Each structure stands twice: as structure tokens, then as C-alpha cells.
Amino acid sequence: MTNTMPKSLKPRKTPIQERSGQTVEAIFEATIQVLLKDGVKNLTTTRVAERAGVSVGSLYQYYPNKEALLIAMLEKHLDIVGATCQIACRESHNLPLDAMMANIIDAFVDAKMKKKDISLAIAELISEVSCVPMYTQVVKQIEIELTTMLGTLPGVQTEKIPFVVSMMLATMGGATKMVMDRMSPPHLVKRLKQTLQAMFTALIKTELLFT
Amino acid sequence: MTNTMPKSLKPRKTPIQERSGQTVEAIFEATIQVLLKDGVKNLTTTRVAERAGVSVGSLYQYYPNKEALLIAMLEKHLDIVGATCQIACRESHNLPLDAMMANIIDAFVDAKMKKKDISLAIAELISEVSCVPMYTQVVKQIEIELTTMLGTLPGVQTEKIPFVVSMMLATMGGATKMVMDRMSPPHLVKRLKQTLQAMFTALIKTELLFT
Amino acid sequence: MTNTMPKSLKPRKTPIQERSGQTVEAIFEATIQVLLKDGVKNLTTTRVAERAGVSVGSLYQYYPNKEALLIAMLEKHLDIVGATCQIACRESHNLPLDAMMANIIDAFVDAKMKKKDISLAIAELISEVSCVPMYTQVVKQIEIELTTMLGTLPGVQTEKIPFVVSMMLATMGGATKMVMDRMSPPHLVKRLKQTLQAMFTALIKTELLFT
Amino acid sequence: MTNTMPKSLKPRKTPIQERSGQTVEAIFEATIQVLLKDGVKNLTTTRVAERAGVSVGSLYQYYPNKEALLIAMLEKHLDIVGATCQIACRESHNLPLDAMMANIIDAFVDAKMKKKDISLAIAELISEVSCVPMYTQVVKQIEIELTTMLGTLPGVQTEKIPFVVSMMLATMGGATKMVMDRMSPPHLVKRLKQTLQAMFTALIKTELLFT
DNA sequence: CATGAATGAGGTTTCATTCAT
DNA sequence: TATGAATGAAACCTCATTCAT
Numbered sequence: 001m002t003n004t005m006p007k008s009l010k011p012r013k014t015p016i017q018e019r020s021g022q023t024v025e026a027i028f029e030a031t032i033q034v035l036l037k038d039g040v041k042n043l044t045t046t047r048v049a050e051r052a053g054v055s056v057g058s059l060y061q062y063y064p065n066k067e068a069l070l071i072a073m074l075e076k077h078l079d080i081v082g083a084t085c086q087i088a089c090r091e092s093h094n095l096p097l098d099a100m101m102a103n104i105i106d107a108f109v110d111a112k113m114k115k116k117d118i119s120l121a122i123a124e125l126i127s128e129v130s131c132v133p134m135y136t137q138v139v140k141q142i143e144i145e146l147t148t149m150l151g152t153l154p155g156v157q158t159e160k161i162p163f164v165v166s167m168m169l170a171t172m173g174g175a176t177k178m179v180m181d182r183m184s185p186p187h188l189v190k191r192l193k194q195t196l197q198a199m200f201t202a203l204i205k206t207e208l209l210f211t
Numbered sequence: 212m213t214n215t216m217p218k219s220l221k222p223r224k225t226p227i228q229e230r231s232g233q234t235v236e237a238i239f240e241a242t243i244q245v246l247l248k249d250g251v252k253n254l255t256t257t258r259v260a261e262r263a264g265v266s267v268g269s270l271y272q273y274y275p276n277k278e279a280l281l282i283a284m285l286e287k288h289l290d291i292v293g294a295t296c297q298i299a300c301r302e303s304h305n306l307p308l309d310a311m312m313a314n315i316i317d318a319f320v321d322a323k324m325k326k327k328d329i330s331l332a333i334a335e336l337i338s339e340v341s342c343v344p345m346y347t348q349v350v351k352q353i354e355i356e357l358t359t360m361l362g363t364l365p366g367v368q369t370e371k372i373p374f375v376v377s378m379m380l381a382t383m384g385g386a387t388k389m390v391m392d393r394m395s396p397p398h399l400v401k402r403l404k405q406t407l408q409a410m411f412t413a414l415i416k417t418e419l420l421f422t
Numbered sequence: 423m424t425n426t427m428p429k430s431l432k433p434r435k436t437p438i439q440e441r442s443g444q445t446v447e448a449i450f451e452a453t454i455q456v457l458l459k460d461g462v463k464n465l466t467t468t469r470v471a472e473r474a475g476v477s478v479g480s481l482y483q484y485y486p487n488k489e490a491l492l493i494a495m496l497e498k499h500l501d502i503v504g505a506t507c508q509i510a511c512r513e514s515h516n517l518p519l520d521a522m523m524a525n526i527i528d529a530f531v532d533a534k535m536k537k538k539d540i541s542l543a544i545a546e547l548i549s550e551v552s553c554v555p556m557y558t559q560v561v562k563q564i565e566i567e568l569t570t571m572l573g574t575l576p577g578v579q580t581e582k583i584p585f586v587v588s589m590m591l592a593t594m595g596g597a598t599k600m601v602m603d604r605m606s607p608p609h610l611v612k613r614l615k616q617t618l619q620a621m622f623t624a625l626i627k628t629e630l631l632f633t
Numbered sequence: 634m635t636n637t638m639p640k641s642l643k644p645r646k647t648p649i650q651e652r653s654g655q656t657v658e659a660i661f662e663a664t665i666q667v668l669l670k671d672g673v674k675n676l677t678t679t680r681v682a683e684r685a686g687v688s689v690g691s692l693y694q695y696y697p698n699k700e701a702l703l704i705a706m707l708e709k710h711l712d713i714v715g716a717t718c719q720i721a722c723r724e725s726h727n728l729p730l731d732a733m734m735a736n737i738i739d740a741f742v743d744a745k746m747k748k749k750d751i752s753l754a755i756a757e758l759i760s761e762v763s764c765v766p767m768y769t770q771v772v773k774q775i776e777i778e779l780t781t782m783l784g785t786l787p788g789v790q791t792e793k794i795p796f797v798v799s800m801m802l803a804t805m806g807g808a809t810k811m812v813m814d815r816m817s818p819p820h821l822v823k824r825l826k827q828t829l830q831a832m833f834t835a836l837i838k839t840e841l842l843f844t
Numbered sequence: 845c846a847t848g849a850a851t852g853a854g855g856t857t858t859c860a861t862t863c864a865t
Numbered sequence: 866t867a868t869g870a871a872t873g874a875a876a877c878c879t880c881a882t883t884c885a886t
Contacts, residue, residue, distance in 0.1 A: 019886085020849060040338075044876060055851045060878065127338040163399075166389055167406055174385025178377050188374075195378055195414060202413030203406060234867095255859060257869095266868045267861080277860060442870060462760075466855060477872045482857065549760040585821075588811050589828055596807025600799055610796075617800055617836060624835030625828060653845095677880060679848095688847045689882085699881065 009068045012061060024062050026052040031073055035121040040128050045069070070129050077122045078138040084111040089145035093152045100149065101200045105172065105193050112176045113189055120180055142169065156208045164207050168200060235273055237263040242284055246332040251339055256280070281336050288333045289349040295322040300356035304363045311360065312411045316383065316404050323387045324400055331391055350380070367419050375418050379411060431490045434483060446484050448474040453495055457543040462550050467491070492551050499544045500560040506533040511567035515574045522571065523622045527594065527615050534598045535611055542602055564591065578630045586629050590622060657695055659685040664706055668754040673761050678702070703762050710755045711771040717744040722778035726785045733782065734833045738805065738826050745809045746822055753813055772802065789841045797840050801833060 030052030034043050045066050049056045063069040088107030092100045112119045146165045150156060179192045241263035245254050256277050260267045274280040299318030303311045323330045357376045361367060390403050452474035456465050467488050471478045485491040510529030514522045534541045568587045572578060601614045663685035667676050678699055682689045696702040721740030725733045745752045779798045783789060812825050 023849075045878080046876080056878080057851055057880080058849075061849070064878095066877070124338065127335065163402065163406075166393070167386055167410075170385040170389035171382050171410070174381040175378055178381035182377070191374065195374075195418060198413045198417040199378075199382070199410040202409050206409040207406060231866095256861080257859075260869095268863085268868055269866080271861070272866075445870075467857080468855075478857080479859085479872055480870075483870070486857095488856065546760065549757065585824065585828075588815070589808055589832075592807040592811040593804050593832070596803040597800055600803035604799070613796065617796075617840060620835050620839040621800075621804070621832040624831050628831040629828060678882080679880070682848095690847050690884085691845080693882070694845070 007067075008064050009071050010064075011068060011072055012064050020062075023052075023054055023058055026054060027059055027062065027069070028073070028076075031069060032118060032121065035073075035124070036117055040121075040124040067129055070125050074122060074125050074129060075138070077118065081108070081111045082138045082141055084108070085142050086145050089149040092149050097153060097201060097204060098197070100153070101197045101204075102193075104146070104149070104168075105196045105200070108172050109176055109189065109193055109196075112180065116180050120177075123177065139169070150204070150208065153204075153208065160207055164203060167203060171199065172196060231273075234263075234265055234269060237265060238270055238273065238280070239284070239287070242280065243329055243332060246284075246335065247328055251335040278340055281340050285333060285336050285340065286349065288329070292319065292322045293349045293353055295319070296353050297356050300360040303360055306363075308364060308412060308415060309408070311364070312408045312415075313404075315357070315360070315379075316407045316411070319383050320387055320400065320404055320407075323391065327391050331388075334388065353380070361415070361419065364415075364419065371418050375414060378414060382410065383407060429489075430486050431493050432486075433490060433494055434486050442484075445474075445476055445480055448476060449481055449484065449491070450495070450498075453491060454540060454543065457495075457546065458539055462543075462546040489551055492547050496544060496547050496551060497560075499540065503530070503533045504560045504563055506530070507564050508567050511571040514571050519575060519623060519626060520619070522575070523619045523626075524615075526568070526571070526590075527618045527622070530594050531598055531611065531615055531618075534602065538602050542599075545599065561591070572626070572630065575626075575630065582629050586625060589625060593621065594618060653695075656685075656687055656691060659687060660692055660695065660702070661706070661709070664702065665751055665754060668706075668757065669750055673757040700762055703758050707755060707758050707762065708771070710751070714741065714744045715771045715775055717741070718775050719778050722782040725782055728785075730786060730834060730837060731830070733786070734830045734837075735826075737779070737782070737801075738829045738833070741805050742809055742822065742826055742829075745813065749813050753810075756810065775802065783837070783841065786837075786841065793840050797836060800836060804832065805829060 027048065030048050030050075031043070033051050034048050038047070045059055046056055048069070049059045052059070059069070063072065084107045085104065088103045092103045095103070143162075143165050146168065147161050150161050150164065151158060175192060175196060179188050182188065238259060241259050241261075242254070244262050245259050249258070256270055257267050259280070260270045263270070270280070274283065295318045296315065299314045303314045306314070354373070354376050357379065358372050361372050361375065362369060386403060386407060390399050393399065449470065452470050452472075453465070455473055456470050460469070467481055468478055470491070471481045474481070481491070485494065506529045507526065510525045514525045517525070565584075565587050568590065569583050572583050572586065573580060597614060597618060601610050604610065660681060663681050663683075664676070666684050667681050671680070678692055679689050681702070682692045685692070692702070696705065717740045718737065721736045725736045728736070776795070776798050779801065780794050783794050783797065784791060808825060808829060812821050815821065
């Protein structure tokens with residue numbers, strides 16, 4: 001058998017005709033719908049197909065298996081966060097610490113909060129996929145951007161940046177999720193940002209800077 | 212199929228007899244073994260029973276269903292962390308901020324790090340259960356202890372404590388997991404603690420204290 | 423995942439209780455029934471289970487997958503033919519050529535003809551399984567027995583035996599199947615045996631013997 | 634090539650237009666490629682179409698369903714063997730027994746051996762189709778030719794010919810396949826022919842001839 | 845005629861849970 | 866009480882075939 005392959009996780013084919021573009025889009029939307037309504041544990045390929053108004057067969061024409069579908073979802077959403085952070089980072093090079101932090105926190109938190117429910121739904125996916133492939137890839141990209149940005153701070157101790165970056169990501173991720181779980185009334189979001197800024201400033205001053 | 216309300220989530224009977232205690236203990240150990248060796252996705256009641264050296268039937272005598280088993284695991288583990296934190300909190304009443312933070316961070320991080328692999332395995336469970344039932348219960352207990360502890364700080368703004376506590380938990384949880392994922396060489400743990408202390412001090416000074 | 427194993431093809435567990443012995447037997451019988459009635463192409467695990475009066479789950483408790491079931495069938499039936507031939511061979515050591523041939527042909531043809539329909543059904547299986555594992559093993563055993571038997575002929579050229587053995591098996595197999603397909607009225611069977619004997623005698627005199 | 638073919642074995646329908654002929658030919662080749670590379674179990678209409686460089690739709694324009702495609706393959710290949718045997722038979726009328734046997738064996742074995750892998754691939758098909766339709770038709774034609782040929786032997790017992798013919802086909806088929814499975818080094822092929830000749834001569838002398 | 849997206853019945857397999865022994 | 870065989874709903878996935886473009 002040819003079945004020894006570790007099972008492809010990438011989408012199967014790029015639609016050629018126009019009709020199929022619609023199908024793919026419908027599947028994409030349906031997946032989120034199901035995720036929001038039923039949760040990952042109850043997300044089945046059949047149910048997704050149903051909600052998308054297509055047949056299972058169609059779903060499998062574009063994604064070789066369930067995991068590939070989930071990964072595609074994950075990828076698409078992480079990309080958005082990734083892109084947002086990238087922009088914020090690059091625009092913050094050489095700014096003073098305060099502005100830098102404000103920018104990156106704004107970008108990250110807003111990206112997550114904008115579609116709070118989707119973010120939470122997507123978060124569920126992470127534990128569901130052998131996400132090594134590209135989840136970490138997006139994260140790595142963000143890490144690189146953050147690292148570069150922090151490197152433009154005057155007087156920074158370069159070799160200590162990686163750990164700081166990790167702390168930032170872990171903290172932003174955890175805290176943002178916590179606020180989302182708490183229903184995130186707008187004022188909480190504002191407060192979250194302020195708090196993060198205080199913490200990060202302390203973090204960076206302690207860890208990275210002499211003065 | 213849909214999550215019909217009832218379905219008890221609490222262990223069926225508290226082991227009274229000698230033999231029962233052994234069985235429950237064996238199941239507990241076996242669950243962790245399977246979790247470590249096969250992951251949540253491959254954790255089946257049959258496999259757990261096999262590894263525990265008992266029959267599935269016996270397993271179901273102590274836990275009404277799979278979820279109850281997982282919740283029991285979660286509960287037991289969190290209890291340890293909870294108890295540790297509780298002690299640390301109570302011993303820190305009226306201490307100066309620095310010592311307070313040092314104590315609670317030590318307690319939390321050490322509790323997690325001591326059995327790193329188990330902690331990670333247990334973490335997988337959280338996404339598996341409708342964790343509302345008691346996960347938050349233990350967490351709530353910790354929150355109360357933290358709240359009380361922080362309340363002993365001179366000049367504190369009481370109404371702002373809850374948010375600070377949530378931030379602390381989210382941050383400690385996220386950062387600790389991050390370090391565990393990175394294989395946690397001992398020096399990283401030490402650094403993690405220092406960093407958390409800096410961040411929490413900033414957090415509390417900003418949020419809770421006048422001076 | 424632990425799924426990289428080439429997929430076990432051997433029965434799963436040997437029944438311990440008595441009840442399960444019945445189940446296995448029922449599955450066995452049902453498989454043949456389905457094979458006879460619907461053919462391999464229409465043999466599904468569900469259908470087999472139904473006819474056996476058990477649930478699919480039960481089937482999979484004893485055979486890890488469909489192929490394992492088919493192989494078990496194949497094995498059991500080939501074993502019968504194998505055993506029959508073995509006896510005939512061992513009883514024919516040192517007999518004159520004529521008697522030798524008569525014995526082995528009798529054994530082989532009768533073993534096949536006795537349950538003609540089952541034999542034909544089983545024959546279908548061969549093309550269905552990656553039968554390398556033990557199909558050839560049984561055949562090899564028969565080859566060994568034939569080889570040993572022929573080796574007791576006086577004046578035999580030992581190094582030429584293997585090819586002769588292969589020819590015998592191919593010929594007996596092909597011709598027997600042909601007669602079975604033709605509904606095998608008893609007189610045809612008798613004639614088949616005589617013909618085979620003439621052919622094998624010529625074969626052996628030409629290939630193996632000086633005089 | 635078409636001209637030398639006896640009309641009774643001619644393909645059933647000849648593609649009329651240029652392009653159609655190319656497409657059919659491409660599908661034919663592709664089917665064999667897939668058969669050789671992936672085996673019958675993995676032969677899907679889509680895969681064949683892909684390899685042929687046409688769409689599935691086109692495939693279904695020439696063959697009403699999968700089985701028709703497979704049967705066409707079978708037919709085409711058997712036709713070659715059939716035609717070859719037919720010629721050999723007709724050229725052997727009234728020849729002495731030895732020459733007769735030599736001719737027909739040569740024709741049959743060479744036809745199979747020439748494209749050993751294709752022959753084996755095609756053999757797989759037989760179990761896949763409800764081969765009654767035309768498999769036996771080609772075989773019947775060969776039987777007729779053999780029968781006629783054997784009828785030219787002096788002193789033959791006509792009513793016994795059919796059985797002898799069946800034995801010959803079964804024996805040649807089985808033995809040839811056996812040698813092909815064994816990788817058929819050239820010397821084995823030669824030996825196969827010699828052996829078959831000895832066996833057939835014995836067969837015919839025993840069954841058909843007085844003297 | 846060609847294309848290839850869409851279909852969906854049906855096949856294999858898993859696993860939480862029950863219940864007779 | 867312990868056992869483990871039996872259950873069967875439900876999940877994933879395939880592929881021959883159709884039909885709108």
C-alpha cells in the first residue's frame with residue numbers, strides 16, 4: 001500500500017472553476033459556525049458539510065481529512081493575528097518603550113477581541129491538532145518580529161530578548177483569554193491593556209535594560 | 212448525543228473498604244500512565260482499566276462515566292496546587308509585598324514544575340471536559356486565598372483586587388506552561404520566578420497601591 | 423500517533439469465556455455464508471456480523487480489521503488441505519511412483535472437492551488479501567512434503583525436484599479448479615485423477631528419473 | 634495488425650474519429666500504468682483519467698462504467714493471446730503430435746511471457762469482473778481452435794477432445810502463471826515448455842489415442 | 845464533446861457503556 | 866463485587882457516477 005505517508009495535512013486542490021471557490025468558502029464559514037454552536041468535540045465532517053449545504057464528498061475534495069480542515073482554519077486565523085502583530089512591530093521600531101508596548105499590546109489584544117467568539121473557538125482547535133506544523137510557524141514569525149523590534153531599544157541586552165519575548169507572548173495570550181472568558185466588557189479591555197503595559201515595562205526594564 | 216444535563220460528574224462512591232481504595236488508586240495511576248504514554252486522544256476507558264489491572268466494569272463502579280474519571284483526575288491534581296497555594300497565601304498575610312510575591316510564585320511554580328510531565332498531561336484534560344463544574348471551584352478557592360492575602364497589604368484598594376488576582380493567575384499559568392514546554396532547564400525556572408516577581412510587583416503597585 | 427504499525431493481521435484475542443467461543447464460531451460460519459451467497463465483492467463486515475447474529479463491535483473484538491478476518495478464513499481452510507496432503511505424502515514415502523501419485527492426487531483433489539463451494543469461495547479470497555503472510559507458508563509446507571516424498575523415489579535427480587513440485591501444484595490447482603467450475607459430476611472427478619496421474623508420471627519420468 | 638487478426642477475435646467496436654482513438658488509447662495505457670503501479674485495489678476511474686490526461690467525464694463517454702473499462706482491458710489482452718493461439722492452431726493442423734504441441738505451447742507461453750508484468754496485472758482483473766460475459770467467449774474460441782486442431786490427429790477419439798482441451802488450458806495457464814510469479818529466468822521458460830510438452834503428449838496419448 | 849465539481853450511499857472502524865455470569 | 870463479552874450509534878472517509886457549464 002501507499003498508505004505509509006504520514007497523511008497529508010495540507011488542502012487538497014486549489015479550485016479552478018468559480019463554483020468551487022464558493023464551496024470552499026461555504027465550508028470555511030460552516031466550520032466556524034459549527035465550532036461556535038457545537039464546540040470542537042461535536043464538530044464532525046458531516047455536520048460541517050451539512051451546514052455548508054454541500055456533501056461530505058465535496059468537503060473531502062478540498063481537505064484530505066478532518067485534521068487538514070481544522071489546520072486550515074487555524075492557519076487562516078493565526079495569520080490574521082500574525083499579520084496584525086507584524087505591522088505593529090515594524091511601525092514601532094525605534095520608538096520609546098512606552099509607545100512600543102502600547103502599539104504591540106493594542107494590536108494583539110484588538111486582533112483577539114475583535115472577533116472574540118471566533119478567537120475562543122479557534123483556541124479550542126489548538127489542542128485538537130498536531131499543530132506543530134504551522135502553528136508554531138506563525139508564532140515563530142511573531143517572535144522574530146518582536147525580537148527585532150525590541151532590538152531597536154537603546155541599551156538593550158540582545159541575548160536576553162528571546163526569553164522576554166516568550167514571556168510577553170505567554171502573558172498576553174493568557175491574560176487576553178482570561179478577559180475574553182470574563183465576557184470582556186469594554187472597560188475591562190482597556191484595563192487589560194494598561195495592566196499589560198505596566199507589566200511589560202517592568203519586565204523589560206528588569207530584564208533588558210541597564211538604566 | 213447532545214449533552215443532556217444530568218449525568219453525574221462526581222465519583223460514584225467514596226471508597227470505604229481497603230480493596231476499593233487500592234482499586235481507585237490503581238485507576239488513578241493508570242490514567243496518568245496512559246495520558247503520558249498515549250495522550251488524551253488515545254485515552255480510552257478500556258485502556259485505562261487494562262493498565263490498572265482491573266476490568267472496565269470495575270472502573271465504571273467507581274466513576275459513572277469517562278468524564279467523571281477525567282474530572283476526578285483534574286480535581287485531584289488541582290487540589291495539590293490549590294493546597295500548596297493556600298498554605299503559601301496564609302503564611303504570607305501581612306508580609307511586605309516582595310516576600311508575599313516570592314512566596315506565592317514559589318509555591319505555584321514549584322507545584323507545577325515538580326511533576327512537569329504530569330502537569331502537562333493534566334493540562335491536556337482541561338480542554339476535554341466541560342470544566343465548568345469544579346475546575347473553577349478550585350480556582351475560585353485560590354482566588355479567595357489570593358484576595359485575602361492581598362487584602363493584608365497596607366493601603367490597598369480592595370475593589371480592584373479581583374482583577375489583579377485574575378491577571379496573576381493567568382500570567383503564572385501561561386508563563387509556567389511556556390517554560391515547561393521549553394523543557395525548563397533549572398536556570399529558566401529561577402529566571403521565570405524573578406521575572407514574575409518583577410511583573411507582579413509592577414502590577415500591584417500600578418493597580419492596587421497608592422504609593 | 424501509534425498508528426504507524428503496518429496494521430496487525432492476526433486475530434485479536436483468544437476468547438476466555440465460553441460465550442465468546444460461540445461468537446467466534448458464529449462469525450466464522452457467517453463469513454462463509456456471506457462468501458457463498460454474495461461473493462467477496464459484497465462481503466462487508468456489517469453483513470457478516472448481521473448474519474452471525476452479533477454486532478459489528480463483536481467482530482472487531484476478535485479481528486482487528488476486515489483483512490484479518492479474511493486471512494483467518496483462508497488460513498483455516500488451507501490448513502485442512504495442507505494437513506491432508508501432508509498425511510498423504512508421509513504415507514507414500516518409498517512407494518512406487520504410481521501409488522505415490524495416486525495417493526497425493528487423491529488427497530488433494532478430494533480435499534478440494536469435498537466442499538466444492540467453500541473451496542471456490544475461499545479461492546476468491548486469495549486475490550483479496552495481501553496473502554504473503556501465511557498463504558505461501560502453507561504452500562511452502564506442502565512443497566516440502568512433496569519434495570521429501572519424491573526424494574524417496576529410486577534414481578531421482580534431487581536438484582530437479584523443486585521445479586517438478588511447482589509444476590505439480592500449479593497443475594493440480596488449475597485443473598481441479600477447472601473441474602470444479604464445470605460442476606464436477608463424479609465421473610469427471612475420477613477422470614481428472616486419472617489424467618493427472620498420467621501427466622505427473624510423464625512429468626516425473628521426463629524430469630526426475632534416468633530410467 | 635488488424636488485418637492479420639481473424640475476424641472472430643476482432644475488437645468489438647473500433648473508434649471512428651481520430652481524436653477518439655487517441656483518447657481511448659490513452660485510457661488503455663493509463664489503466665495498465667495504474668494497474669502496475671497501484672494494483673487493482675487502488676484503481677479508481679479518477680486516477681485512470683488523471684494518468685490518461687483526460688477528465689473522468691471523458692472516460693465515461695467511452696465506457697459506461699468501471700466494469701466495462703476493466704472488461705475491455707481484459708478483452709483486448711485476451712484477444713492477443715487468442716489470436717496468437719488461433720494462428721498456431723491453424724498452422725498445426727495435420728502435423729504430428731510433437732510439432733503440434735510444440736507450436737501451441739510456444740504460442741501460448743510466449744504470448745504471456747512477452748509482457749509478463751502486464752499479464753500479471755491483467756490477471757488481477759479477472760477476479761474483479763463478473764467475467765462470465767466475454768472472458769469465456771475468448772476462451773471458447775481458443776477451445777474451438779484447439780479442438781479442431783486435435784481433431785486432425787489420426788486415430789483420435791473425438792468425443793474425448795473437450796476434456797483434454799480443458800486440461801491443456803488449465804495446465805498451461807496455471808503453470809505459466811507459476812513461472813511468471815517465480816520471476817521466470819529465461820531458462821525456466823524453456824524448461825516449462827519442455828515439461829508441458831511431455832505432459833501434454835502423455836495426456837493426449839492416454840486420453841485421445843488408441844496407439 | 846470535454847470538463848471536473850458535486851454527490852451520497854455505503855464501507856470500515858472505534859469506544860463508552862451495559863449486564864449476564 | 867468483579868469480570869469482560871457484547872452492543873451499536875456514530876465518526877471518518879472513498880469513489881463510481883452524474884450533469885451543469
